Amino acid sequence: MVPLTPSVVDSEEGVIVDGYSGYSAPTTPDGSMCFSPISAEDGSANLTAKVRSNGRSLTSALFNTTTRTPPVRNICCVGAGYVGGPTAAVVAFQNPHIRVTVVDRDETRIRRWNSQHPPIYEPGLNDILRVARDGAKECVVLNKSEETNTLDSDDAPNSSSDGDSERNGHVRGTTTVGTRQPNLFFSTDVARCIGEADVVLVAVNTPTKTRGAGAGSATDMTAFEAVTAVVAQYARPGAIIVEKSTVPCRTAQLVQDTLALHRPNVHFEVLSNPEFLAAGTAIKDLLSPDRILIGSSSTPAGHRAAAALASVYASWIPQSRIITTNVFSSELAKLVANSMLAQRISSINSIAAVCDATGADVDEVASAIGSDPRIGSKFLKAGIGFGGSCFKKDVLSLVYLAETLILPEVAEYWRAVIMMNEYARNRFVSRVVRCLNNTLVGKKVTVFGYAFKKDTNDTRESPALDIIRTLSEEGPREIAIYDPCCIPAQMTDEISRFVGPGFLKVNGGPVSVYGDAYAACEGSDAVMITTEFDEFKNTVTSPASGAASAPARPKALPVDPRPFEQDEPSENDLLALQTFLQRSATASAPKSFLSDPLNRFNLVPDCDGDCPDCHLEKATGTTGYGANEAYVPKARLDWRKIYGHMRRPHWVFDGRGVLDITEMERLGFRVESVGRQSRF
Numbered sequence: 001m002v003p004l005t006p007s008v009v010d011s012e013e014g015v016i017v018d019g020y021s022g023y024s025a026p027t028t029p030d031g032s033m034c035f036s037p038i039s040a041e042d043g044s045a046n047l048t049a050k051v052r053s054n055g056r057s058l059t060s061a062l063f064n065t066t067t068r069t070p071p072v073r074n075i076c077c078v079g080a081g082y083v084g085g086p087t088a089a090v091v092a093f094q095n096p097h098i099r100v101t102v103v104d105r106d107e108t109r110i111r112r113w114n115s116q117h118p119p120i121y122e123p124g125l126n127d128i129l130r131v132a133r134d135g136a137k138e139c140v141v142l143n144k145s146e147e148t149n150t151l152d153s154d155d156a157p158n159s160s161s162d163g164d165s166e167r168n169g170h171v172r173g174t175t176t177v178g179t180r181q182p183n184l185f186f187s188t189d190v191a192r193c194i195g196e197a198d199v200v201l202v203a204v205n206t207p208t209k210t211r212g213a214g215a216g217s218a219t220d221m222t223a224f225e226a227v228t229a230v231v232a233q234y235a236r237p238g239a240i241i242v243e244k245s246t247v248p249c250r251t252a253q254l255v256q257d258t259l260a261l262h263r264p265n266v267h268f269e270v271l272s273n274p275e276f277l278a279a280g281t282a283i284k285d286l287l288s289p290d291r292i293l294i295g296s297s298s299t300p301a302g303h304r305a306a307a308a309l310a311s312v313y314a315s316w317i318p319q320s321r322i323i324t325t326n327v328f329s330s331e332l333a334k335l336v337a338n339s340m341l342a343q344r345i346s347s348i349n350s351i352a353a354v355c356d357a358t359g360a361d362v363d364e365v366a367s368a369i370g371s372d373p374r375i376g377s378k379f380l381k382a383g384i385g386f387g388g389s390c391f392k393k394d395v396l397s398l399v400y401l402a403e404t405l406i407l408p409e410v411a412e413y414w415r416a417v418i419m420m421n422e423y424a425r426n427r428f429v430s431r432v433v434r435c436l437n438n439t440l441v442g443k444k445v446t447v448f449g450y451a452f453k454k455d456t457n458d459t460r461e462s463p464a465l466d467i468i469r470t471l472s473e474e475g476p477r478e479i480a481i482y483d484p485c486c487i488p489a490q491m492t493d494e495i496s497r498f499v500g501p502g503f504l505k506v507n508g509g510p511v512s513v514y515g516d517a518y519a520a521c522e523g524s525d526a527v528m529i530t531t532e533f534d535e536f537k538n539t540v541t542s543p544a545s546g547a548a549s550a551p552a553r554p555k556a557l558p559v560d561p562r563p564f565e566q567d568e569p570s571e572n573d574l575l576a577l578q579t580f581l582q583r584s585a586t587a588s589a590p591k592s593f594l595s596d597p598l599n600r601f602n603l604v605p606d607c608d609g610d611c612p613d614c615h616l617e618k619a620t621g622t623t624g625y626g627a628n629e630a631y632v633p634k635a636r637l638d639w640r641k642i643y644g645h646m647r648r649p650h651w652v653f654d655g656r657g658v659l660d661i662t663e664m665e666r667l668g669f670r671v672e673s674v675g676r677q678s679r680f
């Protein structure tokens with residue numbers, strides 16, 4: 001056990017530091033917390049009063065050097081999902097002195113995090129895991145810029161570490177980076193790990209309730225409430241409890257109440273620290289976030305807790321990007337951020353319908369309005385609408401909040417964002433069916449894209465799944481699915497679970513999953529693009545001229561970070577150098593150099609003989625995206641080749657606006673694209 005920190009000592013068991021007292025937390029009929037702000041108000045308003053007493057930003061107080069900041073040495077993150085896993089990994093990576101343990105009740109998930117098959121794919125995640133989870137070997141890096149951008153394995157800095165030795169094994173112009181011990185762990189022992197932590201990050205799922213009070217819009221707090229109860233029982237006195245999950249506004253009050261109920265007379269600070277990462281760019285977002293938001297109570301203990309959490313982020317994030325607010329503002333800000341982003345997508349999709357009816361082009365409209373800095377150009381891509389696990393549920397959570405606050409106009413306003421999203425999707429599918437003479441019977445339709453957005457294998461609330469379900473009802477001969485990032489076996493399994501096993505071709509249904517885009521198009525009457533993968537883009541130059549095999553995303557070379565600013569390069573410096581060396585290596589560089597140019601990684605132990613992921617990989621011939629194999633964007637599709645595989649009249653329905661219509665029509669396709677018909 002890590003010794004108690006100063007702040008922990010001043011809030012030992014039996015001592016109420018800030019005068020909190022306990023009351024029972026309201027629950028919904030089905031046992032999960034309702035989190036209605038109205039019912040929360042009914043109890044007591046200790047936290048509310050503290051928040052109201054000081055609504056100003058706490059930032060100045062936070063970084064005031066006179067504020068005593070307890071050192072954080074042990075963090076437990078509850079929830080090893082899309083947020084908990086990558087967030088904890090980056091926190092551990094950037095803070096080698098902090099022990100970070102990610103706990104989950106799902107044994108399979110934890111086993112996979114501890115193996116060569118992490119349960120999620122995110123670009124850059126493996127490199128972080130390989131260092132934080134597995135520790136790193138000593139390595140020697142050349143601390144000066146390369147004159148050329150064409151390094152190969154012989155130029156690898158670590159390969160020149162011998163000869164020409166100076167004292168302490170250093171080579172002129174080189175820096176030795178010491179070994180690093182593992183400080184990221186994954187465990188199913190939830191109670192024990194919570195009990196050892198100075199800071200408990202709660203990053204469990206908070207979906208929309210499907211039954212009971214508020215079904216269809218309120219947040220299902222079952223998992224969050226369960227964790228709160230375990231925290232209340234096992235957390236060490238004075239531990240800082242952090243809401244990382246997206247939760248309804250005023251949840252901190254209810255957490256406080258639950259803690260007080262289970263452990264009267266013990267004080268815990270509850271912080272809100274919502275996560276803003278997006279799937280597919282999680283590591284980039286975590287390494288370089290726009291902002292870190294920390295909400296706390298405005299008491300001295302609240303400020304100390306916020307400062308302690310801020311100190312963890314300060315290892316790699318500039319102070320200016322760490323924003324502090326009162327705890328309820330922070331909770332609400334997360335819901336509002338997602339709702340505003342979703343609203344922009346719905347707004348532009350409503351305009352796409354107007355474009356289709358008038359001949360205006362939605363991309364041109366978006367570009368024209370987006371150049372006004374007050375509007376901005378991001379999140380104005382029209383198409384089949386947003387998917388993913390969060391936008392819909394967070395907008396609905398805001399709707400429910402407004403309803404419970406008796407603000408029906410506000411609720412209706414935000415509900416329209418969801419309605420417009422559904423309208424966009426339905427409009428697209430109706431168009432496909434209409435263009436195919438109102439019947440799919442005997443026809444084959446190919447769906448390109450199963451993940452809810454590009455560069456991720458996250459398929460939650462994927463528009464594709466909804467579309468597959470609707471198309472199935474039309475009685476097609478086949479619905480072929482291809483996704484460049486998702487593993488076919490997993491897609492098949494999900495379709496079986498969420499649409500039904502009877503829909504799979506192997507069981508007599510129409511749906512079949514392909515690992516090859518061209519095979520998926522064989523004999524197809526129509527191709528539908530449902531995810532904006534770069535692989536699906538066509539090029540302005542004819543594929544016949546060779547452009548089809550061009551890389552999907554030619555990237556500018558990253559900057560060589562050397563010479564390092566400090567004698568001792570930071571983990572960020574090493575990561576930047578690794579990326580630089582990988583991207584500037586010649587094609588002949590060996591694979592081992594490309595995956596680990598600094599020769600720093602320890603071996604990942606082999607999986608047990610009965611590892612189900614190894615079996616799956618062997619059985620299906622897919623490698624998955626484990627520690628040894630990352631998803632590499634594939635070459636762009638050769639649409640001319642696809643044309644040859646399809647049946648006339650070669651329909652393509654672009655639900656994501658990734659195609660150049662003129663070029664496609666030149667190849668002979670008939671293209672329908674949301675808001676982009678440009679008939680005039």
Ligand SMILES: NC(=O)C1=CN([C@@H]2O[C@H](COP(=O)(O)OP(=O)(O)OC[C@H]3O[C@@H](n4cnc5c(N)ncnc54)[C@H](O)[C@@H]3O)[C@@H](O)[C@H]2O)C=CC1
Nearest residue numbers: 079080081082083104105106204205206223226245246275
């Ligand atoms: N997915 C995303 O990109 C983002 C999600 N969020 C928010 O973060 C939160 C977590 O989301 P995800 O990571 O996507 O969810 P997830 O479903 O991927 O992971 C949640 C994990 O919590 C575990 N869990 C549930 N109850 C537990 C318990 N009682 N004890 C131990 N473990 C338990 C589950 O087994 C699961 O592995 C949600 O509130 C979400 O709204 C916020 C920003 C981005």
Ligand SMILES: O=C(O)[C@H]1O[C@H](OP(=O)(O)OP(=O)(O)OC[C@H]2O[C@@H](n3ccc(=O)[nH]c3=O)[C@H](O)[C@@H]2O)[C@H](O)[C@@H](O)[C@@H]1O
Nearest residue numbers: 275276277278279345379380381385386387388390452453
């Ligand atoms: O709370 C969350 O879960 C996260 O939700 C979103 O991230 P994410 O859903 O992963 O991905 P986005 O890039 O926001 O895309 C969401 C959906 O909107 C669609 N989209 C996006 C942008 C656009 O212009 N048009 C559009 O249709 C995408 O195709 C995708 O289906 C937010 O961008 C994150 O900041 C937030 O942390």
